[in-house]
């Protein structure tokens with residue numbers, strides 16, 4: 272895998288034409304695109320198809336969280352888009368994650384789309400100790416992240432989304448094969464925006480991340496292609 276292959280560019284927009292244009296411009300310089308709830312709710316599967324026409328692999332970031340039967344159905348529906356990565360909330364519990372894992376396994380078994388990588392979201396990084404305590408999940412975010420990462424692994428997930436600060440603890444708990452996908456990445460030369468606890472692309476890779484989710488440092492750059500290339504060069 273090249274450094275560029277490890278970059279998923281977050282296209283956080285409702286504008287499908289703009290997202291498709293950016294994806295086309297970045298093809299070859301990044302490993303894939305991440306489309307989430309904002310884009311999907313506005314543009315649906317047809318909008319996703321406009322972006323993946325660039326040929327870039329898709330991280331469909333819809334973070335499903337519901338009863339197991341519903342989540343399995345949502346995962347099966349998403350397979351039509353041939354995502355490389357899909358995700359669910361680990362706090363949906365072991366039965367829900369297992370149902371999602373069984374649904375992605377069907378994709379491989381049917382010989383159609385390749386089996387996507389199934390990730391679990393542990394604790395949203397927007398939640399601090401007080402927020403965790405308020406919803407009855409203890410008050411130690413890192414302990415909760417590790418607990419949910421272990422549970423995700425036992426329940427058939429291939430990896431987790433985690434913050435740069437949690438890479439080492441999750442790597443320790445879940446071993447080398449477990450995929451760690453990390454947002455909150457800022458090269459030294461990029462604005463931090465609303466991200467507070469950031470790390471550079473190189474630091475995240477050195478700490479053990481498999482894939483980096485990077486949005487504004489690329490999408491808001493004067494020259495997004497040049498920004499993506501600089502980031503890949505720094506990672507090498």
Ligand code: C5P
Nearest residue numbers: 281283396454455466484485486487488
């Ligand atoms: O523009 P920026 O690089 O901050 O975008 C990061 C992407 O990763 C966004 O799509 C954001 O929603 C997502 N994300 C995040 N922090 C998390 C989880 C996801 O920034 N903890």
